[in-house]
Amino acid sequence: MPLDTTNDLIRVRLDKLAQLRAQGLDPFAHDRFDRSHTTAGAVSGFQEWETRTASGAESGSEPDPAPRVCVAGRVFAIRNMGKALFVDLRDESGRVQLYFRVNHVGAEAFARLDLLDRGDFLGVGGPVFRTRTGEVTVEVHEFQLLAKALRPLPMGNLVGEEQHGDVTDVEFRYRQRYADLAVHPGVREQFRRRSLILRGIRDFFDQRGYLEVETPVLQTVAGGAAAKPFHTYHNELEQDMHLRISLELYLKRLIVGGFEKVYEIGRVFRNEGVDTEHNPEFSLLESYEAYVNLGAIEALVEELLCFLATRLYGRPVVPFGDEEIDLTPPWPRLPLLEGIRQHTGVQPEVFASLDGARGVAGRLGLNLDEAVSVGWIVDKIHGRYVQPKLIRPTFVTEFPLEISPLAKKIADRPHLTHRFELYVAGAELANAFSELNDPLDQRERFEAQGAMRDGGDEEAHPMDEDFLRALEYGMPPTGGLGIGIDRLVMLLTNQTSIRDVLLFPHMRPEGRLDTDPASGGQGV
RNA sequence: GAGCCGGUAGCUCAGCGGUAGAGCAUCUCCCUUUUAAGGAGGGGGCCCUGGGUUCGAAUCCCAGCCGGCUCACCA
Numbered sequence: 001m002p003l004d005t006t007n008d009l010i011r012v013r014l015d016k017l018a019q020l021r022a023q024g025l026d027p028f029a030h031d032r033f034d035r036s037h038t039t040a041g042a043v044s045g046f047q048e049w050e051t052r053t054a055s056g057a058e059s060g061s062e063p064d065p066a067p068r069v070c071v072a073g074r075v076f077a078i079r080n081m082g083k084a085l086f087v088d089l090r091d092e093s094g095r096v097q098l099y100f101r102v103n104h105v106g107a108e109a110f111a112r113l114d115l116l117d118r119g120d121f122l123g124v125g126g127p128v129f130r131t132r133t134g135e136v137t138v139e140v141h142e143f144q145l146l147a148k149a150l151r152p153l154p155m156g157n158l159v160g161e162e163q164h165g166d167v168t169d170v171e172f173r174y175r176q177r178y179a180d181l182a183v184h185p186g187v188r189e190q191f192r193r194r195s196l197i198l199r200g201i202r203d204f205f206d207q208r209g210y211l212e213v214e215t216p217v218l219q220t221v222a223g224g225a226a227a228k229p230f231h232t233y234h235n236e237l238e239q240d241m242h243l244r245i246s247l248e249l250y251l252k253r254l255i256v257g258g259f260e261k262v263y264e265i266g267r268v269f270r271n272e273g274v275d276t277e278h279n280p281e282f283s284l285l286e287s288y289e290a291y292v293n294l295g296a297i298e299a300l301v302e303e304l305l306c307f308l309a310t311r312l313y314g315r316p317v318v319p320f321g322d323e324e325i326d327l328t329p330p331w332p333r334l335p336l337l338e339g340i341r342q343h344t345g346v347q348p349e350v351f352a353s354l355d356g357a358r359g360v361a362g363r364l365g366l367n368l369d370e371a372v373s374v375g376w377i378v379d380k381i382h383g384r385y386v387q388p389k390l391i392r393p394t395f396v397t398e399f400p401l402e403i404s405p406l407a408k409k410i411a412d413r414p415h416l417t418h419r420f421e422l423y424v425a426g427a428e429l430a431n432a433f434s435e436l437n438d439p440l441d442q443r444e445r446f447e448a449q450g451a452m453r454d455g456g457d458e459e460a461h462p463m464d465e466d467f468l469r470a471l472e473y474g475m476p477p478t479g480g481l482g483i484g485i486d487r488l489v490m491l492l493t494n495q496t497s498i499r500d501v502l503l504f505p506h507m508r509p510e511g512r513l514d515t516d517p518a519s520g521g522q523g524v
Numbered sequence: 525g526a527g528c529c530g531g532u533a534g535c536u537c538a539g540c541g542g543u544a545g546a547g548c549a550u551c552u553c554c555c556u557u558u559u560a561a562g563g564a565g566g567g568g569g570c571c572c573u574g575g576g577u578u579c580g581a582a583u584c585c586c587a588g589c590c591g592g593c594u595c596a597c598c599a
Contacts, residue, residue, distance in 0.1 A: 008550065008551080008567070009534050009549080009551095012550070012551070079558055080555095080558095081556070081557080081558060083555080083556045084556045084558075085556095085558090086558050086559080099557070099558090101557085117550095118549080118550095131557045133558070133559065135559075137557080152549070152550080153534085155535070166535075166536080167535060167536080169531090169535090170591075170592070171531090171590070171592080172535095226598080228598085246599095268599090270599075272597075272599095273596095273597065273598070275597095275598095276592095276593090277599075278598065278599075284599080367597095380597095383597095427599090482599085483599095484599045508589085508590065508591090509590095
């Protein structure tokens with residue numbers, strides 16, 4: 001939305017900017033400000049000086065002068081007392097109060113403070129003292145306006161750590177995250193924790209000798225998951241391309257190539273709906289390790305979650321609403337059909353035939369339009385009746401073959417696969433297989449998926465000849481893991497909406513922001 | 525995709541057929557250590573958009589846009 005110069009609040013700010021420039025004081029001309037302290041550092045430094053001089057007075061030694069500081073930040077509140085003026089200044093570290101007085105800065109400079117607005121960036125210098133009301137405060141002797149805010153920030157009143165009359169409109173906060181972040185230290189903290197989790201994941205895998213790699217985002221065959229891809233086009237090559245929907249197939253190519261432990265944290269794109277648990281682009285962690293089976297991957301996930309929770313909370317327990325979830329291993333293993341038996345009373349034998357499965361699905365009130373296979377039905381029943389009950393971490397195991405085209409068969413029950421999905425807090429958090437490394441079997445699976453694709457299943461796995469060629473060179477037995485990072489961050493930070501763990505969640509375009517397509521304004 | 529709820533000043537919200545409101549913010553004036561908020565006075569609106577009903581619509585009706593929640597689906 002272009003700057004509305006008819007708006008009073010904005011016009012006043014533009015006017016003040018013009019006045020500053022007329023005085024040769026363009027705030028946007030500054031390209032640096034040397035800080036001696038952060039705001040929090042200025043306060044703590046002063047408090048240390050206080051205790052030092054208090055003990056110095058007891059021993060009768062000469063007192064140090066009060067510390068002088070240079071601090072910079074955004075102005076959050078201005079309290080004008082006539083010939084004195086107080087400002088709340090905030091930076092990333094916290095806040096400090098500023099005290100301006102005519103005879104400290106001079107009448108001319110003091111008058112210039114009329115041109116200061118909430119939201120402006122200010123750099124100041126002067127000694128620190130404690131006011132009569134006990135607040136540690138910088139007595140400003142010099143100041144520079146470092147940048148002007150032409151728009152008023154969406155904030156209510158702020159005094160100390162309290163904030164009143166805050167912006168609560170979630171649409172505003174997601175669309176204008178910059179303003180949300182500027183005004184809400186708690187939101188910045190949320191994303192700092194996300195970063196900490198990412199750092200933790202890397203530390204975890206690096207400590208275990210895994211190699212972090214990067215694989216293509218632009219692909220001609222987008223596979224490795226059941227999802228619809230985004231389409232794009234390479235002009236020069238005149239080639240249709242897809243954005244990747246998973247990392248799987250390229251990472252397994254690397255296992256073929258002789259890397260024995262690899263992982264990637266990457267953005268993937270799925271052309272599907274948007275809600276509190278889904279964003280069209282999201283971050284996925286996948287790891288592959290040669291010569292290990294599913295049991296090793298279970299142990300790996302148990303360790304990873306405990307490691308991350310302990311980093312954040314000091315113990316392997318995460319908050320969940322007003323309660324807590326204990327992540328201490330071992331976590332229970334629950335075969336898929338056993339979970340369904342426990343929560344619906346339907347016996348596993350019923351799923352021996354498609355007709356039996358369809359009958360149960362109908363009785364349970366499921367929409368059968370797409371019920372093309374037993375596996376599909378089992379998955380739906382699980383999603384609806386079992387998954388929401390799995391609050392404590394649970395490995396659901398023994399997935400049907402037809403919904404697991406990349407997982408090894410269980411030798412004595414070839415309709416099932418060596419696969420688990422991890423559920424915590426009623427949400428799927430991880431998906432892992434003993435990776436199918438038999439290229440002949442893999443080709444049959446792809447062909448079966450192709451038949452489903454021909455049958456109208458847009459999410460059936462596409463044939464990938466290059467991947468098959470890689471398997472044909474030989475891939476060792478391998479354990480693979482996938483974890484949705486955003487869901488993981490939601491779990492670890494007790495958030496119920498994926499938008500609150502994404503800095504810039506996907507939103508429909510704002511009507512009036514629409515640019516002329518001919519001018520090429522909007523990307524993607 | 526369906527149902528329900530919402531969109532009014534920079535922010536938070538009230539108003540729900542009869543001149544567009546409040547608090548904070550903003551502007552002017554007074555005040556040299558204030559603390560959500562000293563005192564006095566002033567300005568500020570495409571009431572989401574487009575149709576309709578009506579003497580008259582922010583308010584009622586229809587369609588649409590954007591968002592939230594629930595459900596269906598995908599991680």
